[in-house]
Amino acid sequence: MANAVLELVFETAPPIPMICAEATTIPKGTALKLSAAFTVIASGAADDEFGGVAAEEKIGGDGKKTIAVYRDGIFKAEAGTTGVSLGMPCKLEAANEFTTTAANNSDIGYNWGIALEAATNGQFFLLDLGRGN
Amino acid sequence: MVYDAAAEKDIRGIDIDKLVKGFGELTPTFKNYCNKSKTKSREIRWYRKGLSLATAMNPLDSLTTNGVTGSLIANTSFKSIPTVVEQKWER
Numbered sequence: 001m002a003n004a005v006l007e008l009v010f011e012t013a014p015p016i017p018m019i020c021a022e023a024t025t026i027p028k029g030t031a032l033k034l035s036a037a038f039t040v041i042a043s044g045a046a047d048d049e050f051g052g053v054a055a056e057e058k059i060g061g062d063g064k065k066t067i068a069v070y071r072d073g074i075f076k077a078e079a080g081t082t083g084v085s086l087g088m089p090c091k092l093e094a095a096n097e098f099t100t101t102a103a104n105n106s107d108i109g110y111n112w113g114i115a116l117e118a119a120t121n122g123q124f125f126l127l128d129l130g131r132g133n
Numbered sequence: 134m135v136y137d138a139a140a141e142k143d144i145r146g147i148d149i150d151k152l153v154k155g156f157g158e159l160t161p162t163f164k165n166y167c168n169k170s171k172t173k174s175r176e177i178r179w180y181r182k183g184l185s186l187a188t189a190m191n192p193l194d195s196l197t198t199n200g201v202t203g204s205l206i207a208n209t210s211f212k213s214i215p216t217v218v219e220q221k222w223e224r
Contacts, residue, residue: 007196008217009205028141056140068140076196117200124198 003096005029006053006075009126013072015055020067025060029053031096031112032069040069048092049109053129070129077127079119086118090127098127136221143224144180180222193218 006029019039020026032040033048040051052069080093085100091110093099101110112129119125137143195205195216205216 009196010214011217012214028138057137057142057145059142076198079199117198119199124196126198126201 003094004078004124005096006031006077006127006129008053008055008070008073009076010074011070012074013070015052015068015070017066018052018069019065020058022063022065023060024058026054026058026067028055028057029096031092032067033092034109040067042095043092044095046091046093047105047110050112050130072130074116075113075127075129076124079121079123079125081121083120083123084115084118084125086115088115089113090115098125136223138219138221144222178224180224182220182222193220 005027008029018032019036021041024041026032026042030053031043031048032051032054033043034051035041042054043051052071053073053075055068055070058064058067077090078097080097080099082093082099084090084098089101089106089111090098090113091101091105092112098112098115100115112127114128116126116128135143139145195218206218209215
């Protein structure tokens with residue numbers, strides 16, 4: 001089963017249009033990684049660079065070449081196998097799954113935000129997206 | 134079950150009619166309890182409200198996480214923004 005997408009809890013900033021592939025489907029709430037200049041694709045692996053969270057469902061082949069992306073906000077997110085710690089920076093562990101960023105990795109684009117609570121594998125936690133990058 | 138909220142494909146751009154409806158051709162056991170509507174459309178799609186956010190006391194309340202299980206709607210403090218709550222629909 002695919003990992004749960006993120007769900008918006010507090011909208012602290014509106015989404016912005018970022019470039020994406022026209023032909024690719026992206027579900028709402030998908031964690032998006034930066035793939036090229038101001039361009040995002042769905043995340044799929046650990047350590048994907050922070051791009052944002054899809055604010056709308058991108059329908060493949062609908063002619064649109066941008067997607068609305070949240071780069072800020074409080075989201076409900078799923079913790080990966082190693083979990084997240086209260087108040088610590090988070091990075092992707094797998095598609096749409098987060099874990100605590102290693103101590104020496106906070107300055108290389110891995111951070112997606114701060115965990116507002118602790119969670120273990122499969123549990124959901126509040127993620128302060130975009131802060132602390 | 135796959136439920137769609139605003140900005141998702143199944144219900145994007147659709148004015149959802151919230152009335153309960155029934156076909157006249159069906160066995161009319163409960164027909165009198167339903168709204169009936171005719172259509173000349175080639176295709177009809179039916180949606181129903183998702184129950185993923187529902188509880189007995191709160192038909193539609195805020196999300197819960199590992200550590201936050203109480204309502205984020207109740208007791209919202211002065212000057213703070215409200216939580217996001219979305220009704221979801223299943224096609």
